[in-house]
Amino acid sequence: MTMQPTPQPDGRLGDAADLPTRAATAASIAAAHAEAVDRDGRFPEEAVAAFRSQRLLGAAVPIALGGEGASVRMLAEVAYVLGRACASSAMIFAMHQTKVACLIRHGRGEPWLDGLLRRIADEQLLMASSTTEGQGGGNVRSSSAAIESDGEGVTLERAATVISYGAQADGVVTVARRSAEAGASDQVLCVFLREDYSLERLSGWETLGMRGTCSSGFRLKARGLPQQVLAARYGDIHNQTMTPVSHLLWSSAWAGIAASAVDRAQAFTRTAMRGAGGVAPPGALHYARAVSSLKQARALITQALDTFEGADGDPAALAGLDVQTALTMLKVEVSELAVATVSSALRANGLAGYRQDGDFSVGRALRDILSAPIMIHNDRIVANLATATLMSPVAASLSA
The missing domain is CATH 1.10.540.10 (Acyl-CoA dehydrogenase/oxidase, N-terminal domain)
Incomplete structure (x- = not known):
């Protein structure tokens, strides 16, 4: 109950x-x-x-x-x-x-x-997210579909690559071009409730892991009030809230997945040592590595939360290159550390971890965590950040 x-x-x-x-x-x-x-x-x-x-x-x-x-x-x-x-x-x-x-x-x-x-x-x-469409993949700073206004209301039709739990949500928050005349990067954020839209399934969701997110592709056809389009600039929403909050919460979820694998590696190692009179099993070294990489991921998240809270309420500080770099790279670094953690847990448990059955299996955690580096691809994130930092001077000292 x-x-x-x-x-x-x-x-x-x-x-x-x-x-x-x-x-x-x-x-x-x-x-x-x-x-x-x-x-x-x-x-x-x-x-x-x-x-x-x-x-x-x-x-x-x-x-x-x-x-x-x-x-x-x-x-x-x-x-x-x-x-x-x-x-x-x-x-x-x-x-x-x-x-x-x-x-x-x-x-x-x-x-x-x-x-x-x-x-x-x-x-x-429950609010779903729809930020990717067509061939743009994970490029959330470019939209094809546009908001259209007829004076009394607004309409939007977009082919979304994925809408996670779209069929089960009570509403959807989505991004679009400001108007039919606007450029791909001139975007707005809008929100529609279930009664405002219809969904036509375009693709399924048969994946290695994260299977329960039900992130199928849909054609979204929506009509709502002009007030359902946020007046704030999407660039500000993206930089001040969407990127930092999503990276903080995704990273926390990934660290939790990694922790579940470490739990199983710890249980296996303890069991194996008891059965061998206190002698550590061959994979004990990998258990130690799993513990270490999980601690690194947790520390990065805590540091990023401190950075976010320290800059929150100050748009200029949130838009600063150092803050943006820290919060953007959090996703990249924690996703890689989480994959390393679960992989080390697998090697610590050996065949018992590789099996799909049994108390020491880490198969599900491994399949789920492999989504982390490609959920908005790490390579795309790093490439965009590299472009943004090209004109920034390299620090001349440790305290600069």
Whole structure:
């Protein structure tokens, strides 16, 4: 039976202070169904139902709008806990919270968007993300489809390469060209609710891992009010919120997946040593490497959270090259470290880790974590960053 969150003195259900307890409850439910979600390639409906019952989906919505005002650091902790339980559930949580963060930080104060945020907190709506389309792949700074206005409303039709959990979401946050006359990089962020759009499936989602995210391709046809297009510049949304928050939450989820593999490597190593009179098994060296790389990933995330919080509230600081580099490269570095961690755990466990059955298997974690470097390809990220830094002087000293 799913635990119900404790009513607060003001009548609200849930409070940011007890978020870890509620996250642990949701994680236990996600873990119980993770194997079936992976095996059947199905949406983790039990986990998402737990997100709703534990009031996790609206946790970041400001208190004034009915939410709990949870910080990005709190959300990162939740993503880590969920990653240890079910990779797909963790990534769904991370993607949803990234979109909610964009609406909060760049749409708050607009009546329609404030109303939507209230609904997300009250009804625990699940918001999907649609930022890639056509042949553009993971280039989120270029759009083909354009918003069109007829004076009374706006319409959008776009062929999305993937819309993660698009068929199961209550709404979608998507990017488009500002108008039919706008250039590919002149973009806006817009949000549509389930009643505003239709989806035509264009491709399936038969993948090695992250199978439960159900990231099929769809043709999205939407019509809404002009107020559903955010007035803020998409470049600002992307740099100040979408990139840093997504990289922080994705990285936390990946670190959680890696931690689950280290758990199994530790259990195997301990069991093997007990059976051998205290003699370490041949793979013990790889267990140590797994522990080390996981610690590095966790340290990078903590450092990046400090950087983000230190610059937050100051658009100029968030746009600074040093901050942007740190938050952009976080995704690259943690994704590689997470893959290394799980690979080391596999080698520590040997055949017991390679098997799909048994308490020491790390097969599912390995298949899931292999998505990390190619979910917006690391090579694309590094190439874009290299271009951005070409005109920046190289530091002349350690303190510069």
